[in-house]
Amino acid sequence: MVTRKLKNSVPKDGLHREEWPRIRDVMIRGMNFFQCDGRPHYARKAFATLDAARKQADKWENTRVRYGTAGKYISEKDATRFAEALDILAPHGASITDAARHYAAHLAAEKRRNASQLVSESLAQWVASYDGKDRGTFTKREVASKARIFGQAFGHLKFGEIGPDKLIAWIEGYEAEPGKLASPQTRANLRTKLSQFLNFSKLKGWIESNPLEGIKIERPPRASVTIFDVKQVTRLIDAADKSTSRELVLPYAAVCLFAGLRPNSEAEQLQWKDVHFATGDIHVRAATSKTREERFVPMEANLIAWLESCVVRHPGAIIGTSPGRFREAWEEVKRVAGYRVGVVPEKGWPALAQDWPADAMRHTYASMWLATHKSRAELAERMGNSEGTIKSHYRRAIRPEVAREFWDIMPESKKRGKILRMESAA
Numbered sequence: 001m002v003t004r005k006l007k008n009s010v011p012k013d014g015l016h017r018e019e020w021p022r023i024r025d026v027m028i029r030g031m032n033f034f035q036c037d038g039r040p041h042y043a044r045k046a047f048a049t050l051d052a053a054r055k056q057a058d059k060w061e062n063t064r065v066r067y068g069t070a071g072k073y074i075s076e077k078d079a080t081r082f083a084e085a086l087d088i089l090a091p092h093g094a095s096i097t098d099a100a101r102h103y104a105a106h107l108a109a110e111k112r113r114n115a116s117q118l119v120s121e122s123l124a125q126w127v128a129s130y131d132g133k134d135r136g137t138f139t140k141r142e143v144a145s146k147a148r149i150f151g152q153a154f155g156h157l158k159f160g161e162i163g164p165d166k167l168i169a170w171i172e173g174y175e176a177e178p179g180k181l182a183s184p185q186t187r188a189n190l191r192t193k194l195s196q197f198l199n200f201s202k203l204k205g206w207i208e209s210n211p212l213e214g215i216k217i218e219r220p221p222r223a224s225v226t227i228f229d230v231k232q233v234t235r236l237i238d239a240a241d242k243s244t245s246r247e248l249v250l251p252y253a254a255v256c257l258f259a260g261l262r263p264n265s266e267a268e269q270l271q272w273k274d275v276h277f278a279t280g281d282i283h284v285r286a287a288t289s290k291t292r293e294e295r296f297v298p299m300e301a302n303l304i305a306w307l308e309s310c311v312v313r314h315p316g317a318i319i320g321t322s323p324g325r326f327r328e329a330w331e332e333v334k335r336v337a338g339y340r341v342g343v344v345p346e347k348g349w350p351a352l353a354q355d356w357p358a359d360a361m362r363h364t365y366a367s368m369w370l371a372t373h374k375s376r377a378e379l380a381e382r383m384g385n386s387e388g389t390i391k392s393h394y395r396r397a398i399r400p401e402v403a404r405e406f407w408d409i410m411p412e413s414k415k416r417g418k419i420l421r422m423e424s425a426a
Contacts, residue, residue, distance in 0.1 A: 016050060021057045023050070036060075117206050119162065120155035123147045126200050139265075146193040159201070164211045167194065191215075226357040227364040227398075230405045232337075233257060237306070237409060239336040245329035247312035248320045252330065253361075255282065255318070258303035260365035260383050262290060268323070272313050280304065289384055297382050302410050309411045366390060368406040371398035 014025035021038040026046060033046040034053035038060050047053040063079055085096055127147045130140050153170055154162055171191050176182040182190075191212065198210040228236065240246065240253040252267055259282055261267040266288050274283040286294040299307075319326040334341040339356045340349050362383070370379055370390075380387045 017054070017057060021060050023053045023057055117159055118155070119157050119159060120151055122159075122201050122204070122206055123151050123155060123197065125204070126197050129200065141264075142193075146190070147197070149190070150194060150197065159207050162211065164215060167211055168215060225363045225367070226360050227367050228257075228357075228360050230402060230409070233364065233406060234409055236333070236337045239333045241411070243329060243333050243336075245325070245332075247310060247314065248318075248326045249329050249333050251307055251310050251313075251318040252326070253333070254303055254306040256361040257365060258300055258306070259297050260362050260369070261297070262384075263359075263361060265290060268317070268319055268326075270318050271316055272318055275307060275318070277304065277308065284384065291384050293384065295381065295384050300407060302407055305410050309413065364406075367398045368403045371400055371403035372407065 015022065016025070016034065017023040021036055021042070023034055023036050026033050026035040028046060033048060034050045035044055035046045036053045036056045037044050038057075042060060045053075045056055047056065082096060085099065089095065089099055124147075127144050130143050171187050171194070174182045174187055174190060176186060195210060195212045198207065198212055201207050202210055237250075237253055237257065240249040243249050252263075255261045255270060256263050256267050261270065261282070261284065266284050269288040270282070270284070274285065276283065281296045281298050284295050284297060286292050289295070314320045331342045334356055338350070338353055340353045341356050366379060366383060369382070370376065373379070376387050376390050380390045383390065
């Protein structure tokens with residue numbers, strides 16, 4: 001084995017330097033070295049000669065002398081940077097401490113400027129951030145709507161003027177209409193959207209942290225799923241069938257009731273080219289799906305019958321080319337079917353008029369389909385949800401005979417044809 005001979009006499013215990021950083025003899029893989037030990041602030045280094053080890057020790061020691069008692073904590077790279085900084089500051093007669101204080105003051109001023117930004121300016125940028133993104137129309141409308149609500153409450157304030165207490169007090173006291181406190185679910189939804197805006201502001205550097213982070217608004221226990229019964233479905237589809245805007249509202253009502261498409265995104269954006277009568281399914285594209293995943297929804301016999309009865313089919317979306325015209329026509333259909341929608345009539349609402357139940361068309365489809373086919377997994381695939389979501393959100397127990405009545409809701413022409421076939425068979 002080859003070994004290095006020590007060029008200096010070996011001191012007691014192999015220690016050549018007692019003060020920091022120490023130098024001692026070490027053996028590494030059978031070879032003798034001089035080790036400079038700069039711990040705990042520098043890694044140990046081994047040298048072939050004592051002179052090289054002493055140079056390293058002197059360098060570390062000089063660093064401590066030059067930069068004070070904190071010098072032993074400074075890496076060699078940082079020491080080089082500090083030397084460069086000193087050269088930059090020298091013509092101005094300033095020290096590194098002066099530079100650090102000046103920069104700290106600059107950061108504090110920037111923080112104050114950020115805190116002084118108006119919430120209204122940030123809300124405008126939040127809404128604009130959704131332009132051009134692969135987001136559904138419903139999502140963009142919802143963000144714009146919530147931004148208007150937040151703007152009315154906080155738009156005139158600066159970020160530095162709003163905190164958790166003020167935000168929570170506003171959410172808890174939010175009124176859906178004058179004198180009527182919003183539902184717990186509505187307030188929980190407001191908290192969610194407001195928190196999304198604050199997270200956006202945090203990413204932009206306008207605030208250091210989200211004031212609502214970690215603060216929860218308790219959601220109410222989920223009530224029983226609201227669905228339409230067969231008579232209500234019949235009234236609604238008949239109102240669409242007899243509407244003066246039948247070509248706009250009937251296909252929309254049909255795909256919502258008998259295919260379970262999401263009303264505000266999937267159904268409104270469904271194109272006639274994606275309704276495939278030859279294969280008997282509807283293509284829901286990823287761009288319109290809430291989950292951003294495409295799927296094919298098989299059409300039931302009554303849905304095919306209703307859609308085939310739509311002789312007038314506008315190119316493009318099934319609701320036509322004017323969303324405004326469609327929504328007016330759809331509101332009228334709901335009023336004719338017996339629901340309080342839109343402006344109150346001069347004579348007031350009829351005594352039997354009801355509030356429009358949100359998502360009831362989709363819930364009705366899910367409940368009726370499951371009562372007939374029993375497969376929660378297949379229903380989840382059709383609706384673009386998980387099985388857990390189907391169980392907790394979209395179904396209600398339905399008797400099989402009621403479900404059969406639902407799937408037998410057909411256009412009058414189909415009903416007459418069915419009766420004639422039955423009479424001929426008899």
